[in-house]
Amino acid sequence: MPSLHDNIILSYEVDLENKRIRMRTRSSHAVPKNMDVLFSGVMAHAFDTPLHGSIILDLDEWEIEHLIPYNRELLESGKGYGWPVSYDSYDELQIRLIEEKYKYMVISSSYGLSGWVLAKNVEITVQETG
Structure with a gap:
């Protein structure tokens, strides 16, 4: 997977209906690249x-x-609201996430946005901007 280190987050879109999050970023290297991160099968x-x-x-x-x-x-x-899903115990939630092959993707930040995504897939596409 290409590195996103020091990329600036340009935007992100949460598509609840299609269970996707698209994050648009731009590298700050000598040759800038736009890099899109697509999380799919998002829980x-x-x-x-x-x-x-x-x-x-x-x-x-x-x-x-x-x-x-x-x-x-x-x-x-969030548990009382069915978030992230309905479950009775933390063990039940963890087993479900493992059995359904969710990935716990953690975004750490140098500045600003940080967090995580539970998704089945993550893809990064790269385009030269120069």
């Missing part, structure tokens, strides 16, 4: 501090087992 996402000029430090796939400990408060607040 849920959580983005914090979306600011103009947000810069990505990295996009990493973490083990599903890390989702619950790092997001317990957020999961607890």
Whole structure:
């Protein structure tokens, strides 16, 4: 997967109907490239501090087992609303995510937007802008 390190986030679109998130970015290297990140089969996402000029430090796939400990408060607040899905226990949620082959994609930030996406697939496309 191409690196998004130091890419500026230009925009992102959440398509709830089609379970997709498209994030448009631009590299800040000598030869700038537009890089689109397409998350598909999205179950849920959580983005914090979306600011103009947000810069990505990295996009990493973490083990599903890390989702619950790092997001317990957020999961607890959404559980009564069926978010990210209906479940009775954290074990049940974790098993479902693993069995249905979800990826826990974590966006870390140098500045601005950070967060995560639970999706079945992630693709990055690259286009030279020069």
